[in-house]
Amino acid sequence: xxxxxxxxxxxxxxxxxxxxxxxxxxxxxxxxxxxxxxxxxxxxxxxxxxxxxxxxxxxxxxxxxxxxxxxxxxxxxxxxxxxxxxxxxxxxxxxxxxxxxxxxxxxxxxxxxxxxxxxxxxxxxxxxxxxxxxxxxxxxxxxxxxxxxxxxxxxxxxxxxxxxxxxxxxxxxxxxxxxxxxxxxxxxxxxxxxxxxxxxxxxxxxxxxxxxxxxxxxxxxxxxxxxxxxxxxxxxxxxxxxxxxxxxxxxxxxxxxxxxxxxxxxxxxxxxxxxxxxxxxxxxxxxxxxxxxxxxxxxxxxxxxxxxxxxxxxxxxxxxxxxxxxxxxxxxxxxxx
Ligand code: NCD
Numbered sequence: 001x002x003x004x005x006x007x008x009x010x011x012x013x014x015x016x017x018x019x020x021x022x023x024x025x026x027x028x029x030x031x032x033x034x035x036x037x038x039x040x041x042x043x044x045x046x047x048x049x050x051x052x053x054x055x056x057x058x059x060x061x062x063x064x065x066x067x068x069x070x071x072x073x074x075x076x077x078x079x080x081x082x083x084x085x086x087x088x089x090x091x092x093x094x095x096x097x098x099x100x101x102x103x104x105x106x107x108x109x110x111x112x113x114x115x116x117x118x119x120x121x122x123x124x125x126x127x128x129x130x131x132x133x134x135x136x137x138x139x140x141x142x143x144x145x146x147x148x149x150x151x152x153x154x155x156x157x158x159x160x161x162x163x164x165x166x167x168x169x170x171x172x173x174x175x176x177x178x179x180x181x182x183x184x185x186x187x188x189x190x191x192x193x194x195x196x197x198x199x200x201x202x203x204x205x206x207x208x209x210x211x212x213x214x215x216x217x218x219x220x221x222x223x224x225x226x227x228x229x230x231x232x233x234x235x236x237x238x239x240x241x242x243x244x245x246x247x248x249x250x251x252x253x254x255x256x257x258x259x260x261x262x263x264x265x266x267x268x269x270x271x272x273x274x275x276x277x278x279x280x281x282x283x284x285x286x287x288x289x290x291x292x293x294x295x296x297x298x299x300x301x302x303x304x305x306x307x308x309x310x311x312x313x314x315x316x317x318x319x320x321x322x323x324x325x326x327x328x329x330x331x332x333x334x335x336x337x
Pocket of ligand 1: 057129138172173233234236273
């Protein structure tokens with residue numbers, strides 16, 4: 001695809017070569033994300049950051065990624081602080097905000113809303129999550145993490161064996177990741193969820209059509225014994241009618257060190273898009289895994305910076321200029337990464 005000026009709304013936009021291009025650019029962002037070098041390539045540019053659903057890492061990492069490229073961020077969070085609360089349409093909001101920004105990152109609770117906004121925007125829009133539909137930048141950072149975690153073991157994304165566990169019905173990260181895996185060869189995906197929270201049928205069909213071997217199960221232990229990656233997810237309580245309904249599923253699947261030791265292959269990588277639900281009745285990924293070197297959740301969040309910097313560099317067409325506007329950092333940075 002042509003990245004310059006393009007919206008990033010769905011992983012369906014990408015061919016395998018596009019994903020490889022994003023990853024190659026992400027690799028080049030390392031010195032800047034690790035605070036070895038500073039670049040001002042986006043000096044003067046403005047990111048409009050519009051998050052109408054709770055967000056910590058996606059919102060802050062999009063903003064920090066833009067700052068690390070030298071740009072500035074203007075932020076709107078929550079409907080209550082936006083003129084949308086006064087009845088303004090997505091169309092009008094997009095026409096206005098795109099006059100103030102060079103690129104926009106947006107999260108919204110309604111599936112399809114970010115695409116509707118993008119259709120009226122005069123600048124590229126990146127989908128930071130639209131309801132239970134898609135979360136393309138998360139899928140890219142997840143896949144980038146899978147690639148780098150497995151590289152040291154002589155394995156790659158082709159022939160990957162992954163178990164996705166938890167709320168596969170409402171989890172947009174697993175929806176986007178499943179679709180993205182369709183670009184790779186001989187992948188095996190095990191879907192572990194309660195019957196009511198299964199992966200939507202059309203995504204399962206899409207994976208099978210692409211040649212992915214899909215296994216569906218409701219049993220955790222048996223499903224994680226022969227995989228490279230266990231990808232755990234939170235019950236998406238905000239998408240249920242009532243908390244009582246969400247309570248039926250919270251805590252159903254809990255991965256902890258004991259289960260890991262007894263059931264997983266020695267170097268199985270543990271991933272989660274975060275936030276993990278640390279309340280006692282949930283704990284889908286127990287804190288006792290924190291010292292497990294195969295717990296990759298914070299490497300995922302660090303990788304998110306690289307991937308989001310790459311998306312900005314590509315959509316604003318500055319990839320080849322990043323290093324020309326760079327210098328060493330002035331401050332003490334040792335030991336951070
Ligand atoms: C996810 C999301 O918002 O979809 N979080 C994230 O962006 N890393 C997952 C979640 O909220 O459970």
